[in-house]
Amino acid sequence: MKHEELLKQASELGFQPLGQKIAADANKTLAEVTLSLDPRFWEAFPVMLANAAETGEFSAQAAMARLQAHEKENFKALLLLSAALYRSLGLRFAWAETAVAGFARGALNDYMVKFRENSVIKIAAEQLQPQNIRACFLTCFKKSVENIKTAAAAREQLGLEYALSRIFPPRQKQIFLKKLRGTPLTKMEKEYFSRVIRKKTLALANDDLHRMAIKILE
DSSP states (O other): OOHHHHHHHHHHTTSSOOOOOOOTTHHHHHHHHHHHOOHHHHHHHHHHHHHHHHTTOOOHHHHHTTSOHHHHHHHHHHHHHHHHHHHHTTOOOHHHHHHHTTSOTTHHHHHHHHHHHTOOEEETTEEEOHHHHHHHHHHHOSSOHHHHHHHHHHHHHHHHHHHHHHHSOHHHHHHHHHHHHTOOOOHHHHHHIIIIIHHHHHHHTOHHHHHHHHHHHO
16 A cells, blocks of 8 residues: 555544544554554554444454564554553553453553553554654544543542442541541541551552552552
């Protein structure tokens, strides 16, 4: 595919915010983007992938069928990159989780660290910038950015509520949140916080414990 034609097809998947329809063969376009070795296209890969998948056009098998062995490795790396971006934004797409299922353990976490630290992501010989990838996705994904942010915030809140419920029984959780929000505690609540909840909170705030917990979950 000529570069000009690839530009046109990629724009239809969100490479540029043109608001056009999905390309007739999204999987071919994604394969061609992989073959391009162009960091501009690769930084836009997550948004092109999401736009294709959300309309039911994406098939990892169909895209990889167009690639040679070493090219498939780049495609898999771009899939992992995309899945890490979605997670870093608080988005969980079932199709993305399926696409990277069975990949090397820890590979997804490595990409997530890159997004968290805004450090360069290297795929093959190309160096990609997390801030460019993130900005492109938020600008060009066909669902509104406000909806994305709302969904991400809701998922984050649900995750926090679940985590708190795993550590604190309902009454302890209530007191913990009151203390966090600066709501005055009763004398009994203050005593209970000092005697029980404070000890758990100190353990949670321990940096070494936090690092160990992350390590064993990798």
